[in-house]
Amino acid sequence: MSETHGHPNYIKIWYWLLFLLIISTVGPMLEIPIVTLITAFGIAIVKSYMVAANFMHLKFEKKIIWLLLLMSICLLGVFFFGVGSDVMMTEGDQWIDCIEDKSCVEQRL
Amino acid sequence: MSMQGPIATHRQATGIPTGRLAVWWLLASEIFIFGGLVLCFVLFKLNGTPGFEDASLTSVAAGAINTFVLLTSSLTVVLAHAAIEEGNVEKSFKYIWYTVGFGFVFLGIKTYEYTGKIIHGHIITENLFWSFYYTMTGLHALHVIGGMIIMAIISFDIKKGYNFQRVELIGIYWHFVDLVWIFLFPLLYIANF
Structure with a gap:
């Protein structure tokens, strides 16, 4: 059970x-992107900290x-950067389009 | 405080009661589930994937009311915890059921929202945005239902005079459910960046 500590003023x-x-x-509602980012996500972080703390x-x-x-x-964060490269970078020398190039399908068989 | 129940609830090796440590472990795993979904949503949105402009079709009012409901339910569940620490079982029981009631209100509004969207043809397979919308809010709603069931069980346990410590444990879980919604609300309802 809880250790002895005072309760914050919950109300x-x-x-x-x-x-x-x-x-x-x-x-x-102001439809200014930076204001949206700050008020929507910045405040979400502040709110979540207040709830958690x-x-x-x-x-x-x-x-x-x-x-x-x-x-x-x-x-x-590791997951984000791992998946991020897969989602965001769809072009490059190492990518093979398996729909057009059937060789990668054959490699799997 | 009642010391009945499983041994794990009243022994500790870390200075934290094992039950509470277990809840934090559970929440650490939940961070992957919801965090993973949120990050994938952001990645696809930043990548300009078609369909994400449909975020403008969600009801900001319904989302805001549900945020209000969950924030208030967080207050009632923490008041239930404060009451049980004072040994006031009746008061704690009452606040737990206020929280369950808010859970029903939340689910009612969510059902209303789902119905409206489905009637207008916005189903889970329409595009990636709606796939994320239904997956994230649906998974969250399942957590709400789970929390409500556990809270109902705990409320009757404390009436019988045991497992008082579980009021705090379900409270921590419920706050996390609230916390997840705090992020889902701007993501799915208000931020068409």
Whole structure:
């Protein structure tokens, strides 16, 4: 069960989250790409930190939990760059179009 | 605090109760599931894949209301945890069921949204955007349903006077479900960048 630590003011945090929700909904209505990016995704990061730190009590957790989550996010980064090259770079000397060039299908058989 | 139940709930090697550590491990694996989907969505969108302009067809109002519902449910579940720490079982039971109620509201709005989209022909196979939309929101909804069922079971456990620590554990899980939605909302509803 929880170690002895004080509880944050949950109602106050909830009010802040609702305030940020309004900004993140209204901001993109301006239809300015940079404002959309900041208000939609920037605020999503702030909101998620507030939920994790205060509601999930992450700010009271031991380092091992932070390391556990950091490891997950780092491995997600490895996944991103691994898959990213496959999705984003569809042209180049090493790529074979297996629909046009049947040789790669034959190689698999 | 009640010390009944499986030994894993009241022994520890890391300074963190094993049950809570297990929930964090679960969430670490969930980061891959949802994080992987979100990153693939972003990759395809940045690559200019056709169909992603359909994000403008999703209802911002429905998404915003659902965000409000989940944020509020996060508040009620953390209040349930605070109440059980004070030993107030009745109050905790009440807040757990408020949270389950918010879960139903969330699913109701989601069902309304799905129905509208399907009636207009936007099904999972229409294009890549709708494939991502239904996969991500559907998987998220399954997590909501799972959380609601577990919460209902825990609420009756605490009424009987045991497994009080599980209120905190399901709370951590539920906040994660909220957290995932915090990212899905801008991605699928409001950011047509």
